[in-house]
Amino acid sequence: MSDYNLSFLPQSLGKYLTPYVPFALGGLSGCTSTLIIQPVDMIKVRIQVLASTQNRNLSPFTVFSNILKNEGFLSFYKGLDAACVRQLLYTTTRLGLFRTTSDYLKKRNNTNSIPFYQKCLLSLFCGGVGAVVGNPADLALVRMQSDLSLPAEHRKNYTGLFNTIYKIVRDEGLFNLWKGSFPTVVRAMSLNLGMLSSFDQTKEFLAKYLKEGTLPHVCLSSAVAGFFAVTLSLPFDFVKTCIQKESQKGTAYSGIFDCIVKNYKQGGVPRFYSSYATYYVRVAPHAMLTLILMDTFTRLLKRRDTTQEKRA
Secondary structure, three states: OOOEOOOOOOHHHHHHHHHHHHHHHHHHHHHHHHHHHHHHHHHHHHHHHHHHHOOOOOOHHHHHHHHHHHOOHHHHHOOHHHHHHHHHHHHHHHHHHHHHHHHHHHHHHOOOOOOHHHHHHHHHHHHHHHHHHHHHHHHHHHHHHHHOOOOHHHOOOOOOHHHHHHHHHHHHOHHHHHOOHHHHHHHHHHHHHHHHHHHHHHHHHHOOOOOOOOHHHHHHHHHHHHHHHHHHHHHHHHHHHHHHOOOOOOOOOOOHHHHHHHHHHHHOHHHHOOOHHHHHHHHHHHHHHHHHHHHHHHHHHEOOOHHHHHHO
16 A cells, blocks of 8 residues: 555556655655755855855854945855755755655565664665765855855856756766765765754654644754754765865865865865854754755545554
């Protein structure tokens, strides 16, 4: 029997679409969250770019004021098309794959949960796969967001997602769409590890004290997941942003480890957490919203197991 109630669709179509439901819900949840969080993401990228190129550590409020004054309100949504495409590729893959695989393991083991180590392994794997799939859009997003912070003579003046991808392929080659993919993959794996494994584990723990599926239960679980996602992934996000913002000409780093070493010499470990507050405000709420929406959408479509209800 299907896990999702698609009775509003013709039976044959519902049966065909059922395996893809977790992926669709993942993409929908990610895109909805991105529409809300995009301005904060723009500020986060600007802070990281200014820290790595001009050795300037500006506060989020200063960067917000400068963007609003010099570029206008709509600049906070520059790269929104790339951000949404990234969510459709990255979040659809990682959340859909995680939920599908974990549901399969639960069924196979005839249990309502899977061991924590399996959640961790699944989180790492799904995050890595999602990052590889979504890296071209992620690179385009970073390039668009950082372009206006460069001197006028070095700007590419990107006009949108496809224009950005076209210029990257034309000037740097096709495979440069995966430039910085290693730190992107590691960042996604660490973020997923903190986000998905801790969310499910915390939900199971809090279910002893709070009614499962209620707003306090889901919100507290997502808050814990957001904290771990931020703390584990920020250093990798910093390195990823530094590498991806570069063009092939005049590159400041010869590779990932060169980027790590140079930034460490300039500011030590705290440098990699230079945008912690902004990153937290951007990633934690995004993670929370995505998880809450995913959980809500899933509960709306999940079938109630009438057999278990009768036994109870």
